[in-house]
Amino acid sequence: MAYVGSTTNFTDGTTLTDDGWFNDVDAFIYQGELQVAITISAGDTSVGDTAAIGYTATEGLVLTGQGANTDVTIKNDADTTVLSIATGTTNVTLAGDLVVSADAFVASNLTAGFSSSQANWAQHYIGGTFSSGGGSTAGAGTYFRTTLTGHSGDSEWLAEVAIQPAGITMAGDCTVVTGLYVSEPNITTGGNTATNAATVYIINAPTEGINNYALWVDAGTVRVDSLAGSGTRNVVVDANGVMSAP
Secondary structure: OEEEOOOEEEOOOOEEOOOEEEOOOOEEEEOOEEEEOOEEOOOOOOOOOOEEEEEEOOOEEEEEEOOOOEEEEEEOOOOOEEEEEEOOOOOEEEOOOOEOOOOOOOOOOOOOOOEOOOOOOOOOOOOOOOOOOOOOOOOOOOOOOOOOOOOOOOOOOOOOOOOOOOOOOOOOOOOOOOOOOOOOOOOOOOOOOOOOOOOOOOOOOOOOOOOOOOOOOOOOOOOOHHHOOOOOOOOEEOOOOOEEOO
């Protein structure tokens, strides 16, 4: 079905002079240009539809198309692409920012960062508020849990999360420049007891390696400001594993 205006010449030579909707029209010539009709169906769309709008009770509105580069393209009133779906794929490309206002964002394969505010000092800003639903004995604002299978060529390292900056360029003096910056969790107890609290907590060490460590500093000087003092002193470790330098 397609809508045609007055004095429309179809490719089969038929001329219509009244406005209206016409069934079974694949293409027509309007003002000297070839126009491809949009198929509007009360049911689902079909494979090979060049441009179609359909509806099903389970899927609701169905929009499909078929182009050389993209199947579906959404543009703004400036004729600029906002969203596109590559031909024959499920890959969606967004030209601008994706702003998520919900409390939670769930994705099985999230390959790009997203921003909860237009912060001009962070490329990818993940924020918002979240209340745990109680489905576990733990809660997290951001949770990483990927099953990683290495390749035979991955002989240097394998990691669940890797932070490896390509470079940091300073534009002025800075007190701290680092690859990872961690701040304390700003706990509100609400009258409850936090038995142990820490800025960084390592649950355990691996056991499968020839050598196993909970924390490994491969190179460089390790500085612990809480042990700082005048002169050289011995570090004492108590029965709970707490270090001090009396």
